[in-house]
Amino acid sequence: MKVHLIRSQGYSVEDFNNVLNLLRKHRGSIEYVPSEPIILPESETEITYLDKKAFEKKDTRMMYSMSESRSFFEKKITFPHSVPVLTWDQLFSVCVKFRTDNDIDPKDHVMLLSDIDNTHNWFGGIDSSLKNYFIHTNNWRHYLGSSIDDRFPISYVIAAWLLRSLMYRSQSEIFDNLHTTPRGCLMDLCMDKTEIILKMRTGDICEDCMQAIADRDVNLSYVRQLIEIIDGLRENILFRQRSSILMQNSRMEIRGLNKNIFLTELGDLQINLNPKEKALYLLYLNHPEGITRSYLVDHKSELRSYYAILCSQPSNKMIDQAVERLTDIIDNNMNEVMARIRAKFKIAVGEEQAKDYSIVSTPEGTHKILLNRELIRFLN
Numbered sequence: 001m002k003v004h005l006i007r008s009q010g011y012s013v014e015d016f017n018n019v020l021n022l023l024r025k026h027r028g029s030i031e032y033v034p035s036e037p038i039i040l041p042e043s044e045t046e047i048t049y050l051d052k053k054a055f056e057k058k059d060t061r062m063m064y065s066m067s068e069s070r071s072f073f074e075k076k077i078t079f080p081h082s083v084p085v086l087t088w089d090q091l092f093s094v095c096v097k098f099r100t101d102n103d104i105d106p107k108d109h110v111m112l113l114s115d116i117d118n119t120h121n122w123f124g125g126i127d128s129s130l131k132n133y134f135i136h137t138n139n140w141r142h143y144l145g146s147s148i149d150d151r152f153p154i155s156y157v158i159a160a161w162l163l164r165s166l167m168y169r170s171q172s173e174i175f176d177n178l179h180t181t182p183r184g185c186l187m188d189l190c191m192d193k194t195e196i197i198l199k200m201r202t203g204d205i206c207e208d209c210m211q212a213i214a215d216r217d218v219n220l221s222y223v224r225q226l227i228e229i230i231d232g233l234r235e236n237i238l239f240r241q242r243s244s245i246l247m248q249n250s251r252m253e254i255r256g257l258n259k260n261i262f263l264t265e266l267g268d269l270q271i272n273l274n275p276k277e278k279a280l281y282l283l284y285l286n287h288p289e290g291i292t293r294s295y296l297v298d299h300k301s302e303l304r305s306y307y308a309i310l311c312s313q314p315s316n317k318m319i320d321q322a323v324e325r326l327t328d329i330i331d332n333n334m335n336e337v338m339a340r341i342r343a344k345f346k347i348a349v350g351e352e353q354a355k356d357y358s359i360v361s362t363p364e365g366t367h368k369i370l371l372n373r374e375l376i377r378f379l380n
């Protein structure tokens, strides 16, 4: 089974790739295929949420009208909050067009990761073919604060929708079977969108839903792979929430020629440092004793060797200039680069934990990375 993950142009490629990595960690017969960025149709509608409460509610009216049997960084959102929205039909039509343009097998699933809000304010949705989906990529910080990286809930919502498409025969059957009272099950409706955290922490599938899976002769290898994703996300969330109390850091792997940095116990979360940030980071990783600012200049050749491998600068002159600026004591460049590294770790692991992973200044006036070096592994 192929799942084409397509992203709107406004959803960053780094975040997209991290979601893809999380999903691909659990191997099986579901294959995730990434696409080039897609330009979404123009929004013709704007929705205004008058207050926080309205913003956190899913609009379920359309769900009932579709259902035959019963004839929704860091920037704080202020209210009233107006956003351009796309209708569900507009979002599904992007999937349909992608199918036509790329001659996609009708059996394949197409999932649009969209940064534009949708008319009913849902985390994601499925069309009547049970093969086209949209997933909303924004506003997670509003619901979950900085305690959980956006990539986890997005991956959760993707796995949950795929599982639902396997469990039921029609869109209305899915809506009919959503649990209006939260059970901590993947079929919880989460009318109040903040309730999603309960679902993710429990990572559970209730007895009724397990029965629904058993009743429908679904390919169990697909179900197994999706449940593994949900279990993995649950473990990452619990690890992250407990790590600050238990003072426990994740293992770090630095992989390949590009020295990509992954936090393996946090769902293999990649920390996306650019070449300059990464070169400085590698230097400090290699010097657990720390380096005093005024002595950084003594490490110029080591820093240069990292940067030369990582960057795509064509000339030695440009590499030399970048390293000069970084080590120049009267230039603020090093502080800027350190602040960017810290900000990236903060998003990934939370403010408290970020202090252990970032380059921090000590009372003695040196800079160092506190992370226990036994947690770090270099893989070629």
Ligand SMILES: [Zn+2]
Pocket (backbone or CB within 6 Å): 179, 183, 185, 186, 187, 188, 205, 206, 207, 208, 209
């Ligand atoms: Zn359930």
